[in-house]
Amino acid sequence: MNEIYKTDALIAEDIDQYLETHQHKTMLRFITCGSVDDGKSTLIGRLLYDSKMIFEDQLATLEADSKRVGTQGEAIDFALLVDGLAAEREQGITIDVAYRFFATEKRKFIVADTPGHEQYTRNMVTGASTADLAVILVDARKGILTQTRRHSYLAHLIGIRHIVLAVNKMDLVGYDPAVFDRIVADYRDFAQSIGIADFTPVPISGLAGDNITTRSDNTPWYDGPVLLEHLEAVELNQTAEQLKPFRMPVQWVNRPNLDFRGFAGTIATGQVKVGDDVRVLPSGKTTKISRIVTMDGDLDMAVAGQAVTLCFADEIDCSRGQVITAAKKPVEVADQFEATVIWMEDDDMVPGRAYWLKIGPQTVSAVVAQPKYQINVNTMEHLACKTLDLNGIGVATLTTDREIPFEPYTESRDLGGFILIDKMTNRTVGAGLLNFALRRAQNIHWQATDISREHHAAMKNQKPLVLWMTGLSGSGKSTIANLVEKKLARMNRHTFLLDGDNVRHGLNKDLGFTEADRVENIRRVGEVARLMADAGLIVITAFISPFRSERDMVRGMLPAGEFVEVFVDTPLEEAEKRDVKGLYAKARAGELKNFTGIDSPYEAPDAPEIRIDTTRMSPEEAADMIIAKLIP
Known part of the structure; x- marks a missing residue:
């Protein structure tokens, strides 16, 4: 035994x-x-x-x-x-x-x-x-x-x-x-x-x-x-990763009780010790590491690849998506980059459209410009292109809606690799690598002025607004917009009307009607409308603006409450009956390509601030209803 x-x-x-x-x-x-x-x-x-x-x-x-x-x-x-x-x-x-x-x-x-x-x-x-x-x-x-x-x-x-x-x-x-x-x-x-x-x-x-x-x-x-x-x-190359400067993207703020606050994540590169000076980006705040916490107990040191929770000696702001780095060797922070993009969706990339960009645990809104070139994988030639189709690989300028901490992909996969997500479908449509920050992103800064947008609005005794009318061609947007401006003028309100056709005679005369050109059309109009709102004006726009993502992009340019979406809701059949410009007839005959409602989609608003049913009210009644909601 x-x-x-x-x-x-x-x-x-x-x-x-x-x-x-x-x-x-x-x-x-x-x-x-x-x-x-x-x-x-x-x-x-x-x-x-x-x-x-x-x-x-x-x-x-x-x-x-x-x-x-x-x-x-x-x-x-x-x-x-x-x-x-x-x-x-x-x-x-x-x-x-x-x-x-x-x-x-x-x-x-x-x-x-x-x-x-x-x-x-x-x-x-x-x-x-x-x-x-x-x-x-x-x-x-x-x-x-x-x-x-x-x-x-x-x-x-x-x-x-x-x-x-x-x-x-x-x-x-x-x-x-x-x-x-x-x-x-x-x-x-x-x-x-x-x-x-x-x-x-x-x-x-x-x-x-x-x-x-x-x-x-x-x-x-x-x-x-x-x-x-x-x-x-x-x-x-695990040892090589540990020899690089310390970087850790924050995946989660660990706050189980009032006595503990830590920042959890996996160390991307380098090593960290208790007492080390660190910097949190993009804020730039500095502090020291007071504890390194793991499931198996506290550590004196942690290295690349380890999942840890870091505690700070000082109460400084740090949240998910921010990056904790070595204080004396921080990463760059920028909002414009040259990026290599790999397109992974059946539908072509739309330059100028806003996509969600996920880089590590951080998600921001980003716009990819028309590619500088596409790469032919057989010959390695750089080919001119306007967009990227399925499996296309190209180099383009990428702009995020806020500054983000990053490193070139060649130095860090975690801080230089990203995916692109369609805002409407939540499908992953692309992947990419940040190559470097553009110099203009580092050299161009917002110039502060003494006269604020609030001062401009106070001089005009009104709240600035962007009244964004969207709907099919022939829905009556321009007619209603014109009536609204006339009524506001009688009330001594300071306004400006931006009409889709009028803008295409000047500012946007270089743009066609492809999906990418439509996106750029709305982006430019949105920037103009924002500047006019900064001047204290009530801006009235009348654009088909068929895509929700672009209307949401303009909404994001303005302070909360200053973008009012007005859906001029007219059924396609009714709009075709009106056809005052003869455009639907040309589109049906194949003489007019990319026409909204025929061979190009219209995405109706999900929750507009104002909805106008033009089959039940006249343009005059619609204008009165808008004025009543704008100025109680």
Whole structure:
């Protein structure tokens, strides 16, 4: 019996030693990418299988699934281990990003299997955003393809510096070394053109297992490392991140009671000690670190990658989205940037439209200007363009609605990488990298003047307002706006009327009627209206302004309560009947493109301050109702 207890004790000791060793292994995150059908899922399945990371019940299910889908040759279709969606199994493709964990004696791994189809490139970007290494697969029969180039460029752009070129399906070309050498030479020429200085080529067969976990007798001419051997040996840059200046974006203000106030987040770079001087940005306030709190107790020091709660010696303002930095080496703060944008939505990017920009835990409103150029991933040429379509990669000026702390993406993924979110649908439509702040953002400052907007309004004895009339062409906006201004003039109010057609004769005569031009039209009018409101005027506008996001953009330019949205609600059928300018007839005949209500959408206001039903009241009655609500 004592021998049994000793055996149990030895087993427990071995388990503890294994867990201790496993806990301190380094973690490598990597992705597999490349073109369609290059064998990415099969490769990962083979790695999991050969690493003995598949339970017996999983293996039995896998064998049954493999027979059902009709796997040829091998008894197991390894791709089924990671192709989890029904649509993926039915079509034999990868659609979503599949993350899998496995471990060897030397290292732990998290691998992301990313789609090869061009329409799912957005998912590849998602998988690459946290990866340390990219395995670029190439079908030995097809060589380097456009999607191979696109994924390689994106991986390098996102900051992955360890690249493996896995030339797959070598068994289908008879393990011919000439095929391997030709593909490696082609890839080297392309890699050098995009700045990839070094990569590791490996000839493999995911199906047969050649050179994945063990060296293959089928490639005696290859003397490099097998894939798993290279993955276990590649050096990570964790130490380099710790040597950078300290930065931590605040994810959460921890206030469980009145006696504790801390700022939680994951340290992006550098290290911090109790007593260190730190600066909170964008406010610039400084203080010292009084405590470093974790779930396992207080620390004297914390380093990059650790999740901690920092306590300050002084009661200074700090909130979610702000960045705590080393006091003497702070990050930059700006509101205009040159950015590289990767467009990930089926609908084209609309230059000038406001999107939500999420950078770390902070979300701000941002506008992307017309791209300076788009990048051709095949030739690396800079092409002129007006917008970005699905999977387009371009460089553009990006403007945020307030100053944000940042670092160039090349220095910090956490403080330089962002996503763009459509304000109406909440869909992620783009991703990007901040390259640098524009000099004009740092050199141009708001000039304070002695006569304030309040003084201008007091001189006119009125509250400044922007009365924003929106509705379809022919709804009666201009007629009602003109009547409102006349009535206000009789009341000795200081007004100015901005009419859509009139503005296009001067200020906006260079703009057409594309979606991007419509956005820019409203942006310019909004800026003019804001300046007029600053002068104390009541500004009346009459614009179709078809998009909610642009009307919301103008609302955001003004103080609360100074933007009054008036929805001149006229059904399309009624507006067409009126058709005083003959525009609907031309649009129906195909002579007028991008006409609102016909081949361009109109987004009605969700909650306008005033709604005018022109089928039930005359323009005179509508004007009286507006005046009554404006001036009780």
